[in-house]
Amino acid sequence: MKVDYAAKIPNNVNLAEDRQLTRALESWQPKYLAWWNQLGPKDFANNEVFLRTAVDVGQEGWANFGYVTMPEYRWGIFLAEPKPDRRISFGEHIGQPVWNEVPGEYRFDLRRLIAVQGDTEPASVEQQRHLGKTAPSLYDLRNLFQVNVEEGRHLWAMVYLLHRYFGKDGREEADALLERHSGDPDRPRLLGAFNEPTPDWLSFYLFTYFTDRDGKFQLHALTESAFDPLARTTQFMLKEEAHHMFVGATGVARVIQRTAELMKEHDTDDIRQYGGINLSIIQKYLNFHYSITLDLFGGDTSSNAANYYASGLKGRYHESERQDDHRLLNSTYKAEAVTDGHIDSIEVPTITALNQILQDDFIADCQNGVDRWNRILSEAGITTKLYLPHRGFNRQVGIFADYHITPEGVICSDEEWELKKSEWLPTPDDRSFVASLMVPVREPGKMASWLAPPATGIANKPIDYIYVKL
Amino acid sequence: MLDVVHLPARGRRGTLVDTLLAPNVSTDRPEPHDLPVESPSGSVTLLDRSISFRTHPERYRHWKLTIDGRVATLALDVDEDSPIARGYELKLNSYDLGVDIELRDAILRLRFEHPEVGAVVIASAKDKVFCSGANIQMLASSNHSFKVNFCKFTNETRNQIEEASHYSGQHYLCAVGGTAAGGGYELALATDYIILVDDSSAAVSLPEVPLLGVLPGTGGLTRLVDKRKVRRDIADVVATKIEGTRGRKALEWGLVDEIVPKSAFSSKVHEVATRLADSSPRPKDVRGISLPDPEPEIYPNSVIYPYVRADIDRSSRTATITISAPKDSGPVDPESIAEAGPSWWPLAMVSQLDDLILWLRFNEATIGTFLMKTRGEPAVVDSIERTMWTYRDNWLVNEVISWIRSTLRRLETSSRSLIALVDEGSCFVGTLAEVAFACDRIYMLTGLSDGETPLSSGHSSDLPTIRLTPANFGPLTMDNGLTRLESRFLKDPDHVSELAEYMYKAIDAVEADELGLVTFALDEIDWDDEIRLVVEERASFSPDALTAMEANLRFCGPETVTTKIFGRLSAWQNWVFQRPNATGPQGALRSYGTGIRPSFEHIRT
Numbered sequence A: 001m002k003v004d005y006a007a008k009i010p011n012n013v014n015l016a017e018d019r020q021l022t023r024a025l026e027s028w029q030p031k032y033l034a035w036w037n038q039l040g041p042k043d044f045a046n047n048e049v050f051l052r053t054a055v056d057v058g059q060e061g062w063a064n065f066g067y068v069t070m071p072e073y074r075w076g077i078f079l080a081e082p083k084p085d086r087r088i089s090f091g092e093h094i095g096q097p098v099w100n101e102v103p104g105e106y107r108f109d110l111r112r113l114i115a116v117q118g119d120t121e122p123a124s125v126e127q128q129r130h131l132g133k134t135a136p137s138l139y140d141l142r143n144l145f146q147v148n149v150e151e152g153r154h155l156w157a158m159v160y161l162l163h164r165y166f167g168k169d170g171r172e173e174a175d176a177l178l179e180r181h182s183g184d185p186d187r188p189r190l191l192g193a194f195n196e197p198t199p200d201w202l203s204f205y206l207f208t209y210f211t212d213r214d215g216k217f218q219l220h221a222l223t224e225s226a227f228d229p230l231a232r233t234t235q236f237m238l239k240e241e242a243h244h245m246f247v248g249a250t251g252v253a254r255v256i257q258r259t260a261e262l263m264k265e266h267d268t269d270d271i272r273q274y275g276g277i278n279l280s281i282i283q284k285y286l287n288f289h290y291s292i293t294l295d296l297f298g299g300d301t302s303s304n305a306a307n308y309y310a311s312g313l314k315g316r317y318h319e320s321e322r323q324d325d326h327r328l329l330n331s332t333y334k335a336e337a338v339t340d341g342h343i344d345s346i347e348v349p350t351i352t353a354l355n356q357i358l359q360d361d362f363i364a365d366c367q368n369g370v371d372r373w374n375r376i377l378s379e380a381g382i383t384t385k386l387y388l389p390h391r392g393f394n395r396q397v398g399i400f401a402d403y404h405i406t407p408e409g410v411i412c413s414d415e416e417w418e419l420k421k422s423e424w425l426p427t428p429d430d431r432s433f434v435a436s437l438m439v440p441v442r443e444p445g446k447m448a449s450w451l452a453p454p455a456t457g458i459a460n461k462p463i464d465y466i467y468v469k470l
Numbered sequence B: 001m002l003d004v005v006h007l008p009a010r011g012r013r014g015t016l017v018d019t020l021l022a023p024n025v026s027t028d029r030p031e032p033h034d035l036p037v038e039s040p041s042g043s044v045t046l047l048d049r050s051i052s053f054r055t056h057p058e059r060y061r062h063w064k065l066t067i068d069g070r071v072a073t074l075a076l077d078v079d080e081d082s083p084i085a086r087g088y089e090l091k092l093n094s095y096d097l098g099v100d101i102e103l104r105d106a107i108l109r110l111r112f113e114h115p116e117v118g119a120v121v122i123a124s125a126k127d128k129v130f131c132s133g134a135n136i137q138m139l140a141s142s143n144h145s146f147k148v149n150f151c152k153f154t155n156e157t158r159n160q161i162e163e164a165s166h167y168s169g170q171h172y173l174c175a176v177g178g179t180a181a182g183g184g185y186e187l188a189l190a191t192d193y194i195i196l197v198d199d200s201s202a203a204v205s206l207p208e209v210p211l212l213g214v215l216p217g218t219g220g221l222t223r224l225v226d227k228r229k230v231r232r233d234i235a236d237v238v239a240t241k242i243e244g245t246r247g248r249k250a251l252e253w254g255l256v257d258e259i260v261p262k263s264a265f266s267s268k269v270h271e272v273a274t275r276l277a278d279s280s281p282r283p284k285d286v287r288g289i290s291l292p293d294p295e296p297e298i299y300p301n302s303v304i305y306p307y308v309r310a311d312i313d314r315s316s317r318t319a320t321i322t323i324s325a326p327k328d329s330g331p332v333d334p335e336s337i338a339e340a341g342p343s344w345w346p347l348a349m350v351s352q353l354d355d356l357i358l359w360l361r362f363n364e365a366t367i368g369t370f371l372m373k374t375r376g377e378p379a380v381v382d383s384i385e386r387t388m389w390t391y392r393d394n395w396l397v398n399e400v401i402s403w404i405r406s407t408l409r410r411l412e413t414s415s416r417s418l419i420a421l422v423d424e425g426s427c428f429v430g431t432l433a434e435v436a437f438a439c440d441r442i443y444m445l446t447g448l449s450d451g452e453t454p455l456s457s458g459h460s461s462d463l464p465t466i467r468l469t470p471a472n473f474g475p476l477t478m479d480n481g482l483t484r485l486e487s488r489f490l491k492d493p494d495h496v497s498e499l500a501e502y503m504y505k506a507i508d509a510v511e512a513d514e515l516g517l518v519t520f521a522l523d524e525i526d527w528d529d530e531i532r533l534v535v536e537e538r539a540s541f542s543p544d545a546l547t548a549m550e551a552n553l554r555f556c557g558p559e560t561v562t563t564k565i566f567g568r569l570s571a572w573q574n575w576v577f578q579r580p581n582a583t584g585p586q587g588a589l590r591s592y593g594t595g596i597r598p599s600f601e602h603i604r605t
Helices: A019-039 A104-127 A138-165 A167-179 A201-223 A228-266 A279-297 A303-311 A354-379 A414-424 A428-437 B016-021 B097-113 B136-141 B144-168 B183-189 B208-212 B220-227 B232-238 B247-252 B262-278 B334-343 B345-363 B378-390 B395-412 B431-437 B484-488 B493-502 B509-514 B524-540 B543-554 B561-578
Strands: A048-053 A064-069 A332-339 A342-349 B063-068 B071-076 B119-124 B129-131 B171-176 B179-181 B193-197 B203-205 B258-260 B297-299 B302-304 B308-313 B318-324 B369-375 B417-422 B441-445 B465-467 B506-508 B520-522
Touching (some): A019 A138, A104 A138, A104 A228, A138 A201, A201 A279, A201 A354, A228 A279, A279 A414, A279 A428, B119 B262, B129 B183, B144 B561, B171 B183, B183 B203, B183 B220, B193 B247, B220 B561, B258 B262, B318 B345, B345 B395, B369 B524, B417 B524, B417 B543, B431 B465, B484 B493, B520 B524
Parallel strands (some): B171 B193, B179 B203, B193 B258, B369 B417, B417 B441
Antiparallel strands (some): B063 B071
């Protein structure tokens, strides 16, 4: 069957004339659609959704709004415009021209980086597939779907790289991205956080705030890559990722806003009976999502990360703005470690601490959001503050994984952990309470009881716009 | 100039001495060693403490041994904070010598202590990773001698897995529930059956060449093409593919025997293990015996076990290893053998000899010549031999024979000059004669030069003899698959059959010389001088040339997977280990994980 892929797939990679790529996508695209229909958003395949579609990389092109059903969405392939004479900005090839083909010696490492990044994209679509049923407003339902189709596009972006630059192995890897499924006991996704369910909208907002923010930092590190197609692809992805984090940041803010209103109105911390979510429950959800997201950064000291950096494959966040030699062979970094039963900092070679450095940048960025949320509380006259738990809290990966650490950063015994766990992490009761609030609201402009309306609509439309035609 | 380093007293802390010198050192969590490193002068830097190979499941730090009826499970759960030496962490189920010492112990224990176990499952207790092979930081930071010794020991341990299956019918199944990289996959290759989880991420891989600039030297390359008979071009792809091979393709290429989805994995492993156990000939209803603990006393120049001792002469870099027979021959049937258990002489002796060889290999690298002696009444050994070979089909006797076989093989791959001294008071009978046949040369004492006068002690019964038993005609094969006599008389196989006529007869030096059983028959006048000369001569030669020469001469005849592993794979590996492209300052092994890319000399040699 001949399909005009260039028309169906908006792109700036000259798809129509690339036989190798066309052939690869001809085989992959039907598998992708089958996957979307099977594991993408449940039940809304025939509804028109007011979505943004990228049709070009320029100012005009990347944000085209209009109604479309999701299976008909035009998942495109875009690379940011090339920078003329771009040079490698770190590692041992520093100063040399960037690569437009994969160097043989880095084939494996690059493929691995792309496969791991690619694996997260469809994973979150799978994790969020049931949320449409309980959307707290049409506005939120639309945002969910926007996030979903763009995660789908990010998968396309990674698959494009695999197909275009990695030959037969790349095609197999691209197929494997559709074979692993979130939470599938047989073929789970590669990273832990992407196998956790996203059962409710509070989780969704925190996921998009924290876990998609990990994505932001990983993508930023890849935009520095000496492999130019990867750098340019991820630059473009960051524009969309920003929207996902906006959904998370404003989503949490709106929950907090509503909670503050109910607390004031009823003059109590426990607003569950009034259909709101207590701050303590929000804090526990925050603790959970933040801690499992920290796990995504990998081992705190990592020879893989060191190799990626030395080879020029993956840099640091804002690499070129940093004032150092961009080789890191002789510098050290103060990294947190557990020594003699307490948390301390030790000097480690910077190049092996890159995961932790990226994590530090991530943590600082997360704190900004928490500060904004706390302003909502203080403006409402509420003294309780939300906080980020210590980085060692509830970790499954890295140096803290062997210890129980309180949110304050104190190592505690198994007994104490068991005793206090319910104060720090969502309990089954908390989860079922939040689940009980998840009743769909489908009247345009209306919001669920636990959620404040957004400040503005999408693309200058009013808040009561019909974002999804039901 | 050879740099003979005498151990300072504080450096000689083994077990007994350890306790004597450092009574306050707690033994439940041993202090790690310093890895022997390359010092600038090229001399050997010694461990601050000797390495012991004795352990017990209660003290395992890295393996969990559980037994459920006929199936045992050995789950690898490496404690990353318990390396045997300082300076590295055992991440991702990577192993070092300490991990492998426990594995060897477990393999031996399963054979002796659990006759009922018909199948052993090797698995990982860690999610997502089966085993990521030998620890790279450990390899990169240790000196050549330690690397070679480490690889040799791990190779022997893998061989013992195959021997357990072949000789004892205790079959091994490998449950690869997560990624098996390098030595991790090589461990799997040593088992009878490999099940890989098919989850689109777990892979089996041999990434040594592309990642580390060395070989999969723990049998990997050999077993791929010789044992599993993977096509050579596919093996070439596998051995250069860093990311390894997953699921269907791994099955298609013959890298694993079965692939199973994650949810069905443990039930499948159980099912296959049960099937393997059911097909095992091991007895279901007998009790095992406890594995002997060799318990050496360690002194600056001696290591002493009840039946075996080594006495070191540092000036000639020689150890005299003396194996003693017991006073009386002990058990005469399987019941009494089982009752004697670990104290039955052949078992006690071999456990001590095996431990001693390992001890000398790792702790006395400069002692290059072993003089092999025996002491005791030949009649006593004769009687034990008769019992042993009469009941060779008994499960326990069979296990003892197997351990003797692998210990003799270990002796032959120890990179030491081996010289047997069949002198006054010796008892080279059967198994002990086999120790002599394992040697590069055999010196035997005749009477006085006139050939008639008895020895100075005046008793003709003290005239040294050699006695052949069934031990010398089949069960104790070398790595090349031949008996030592078959290897010795490669040109004349009929001669071996003729020798069978001499079974259990005392053969004196003159006759032994005529039969080609000894290298030199010397009389008392010449003896001391000749022995002194050969020892001094040996000590003056290049140790490297000797090791290489002896290895080439010992294993004549056919090739087997084992001879290829020790003779070809290891030899190449040891060459690669010496090359700057692996271990030079910018070599791949040294630079792995530092963030600095290796830089190679591009000369093909």
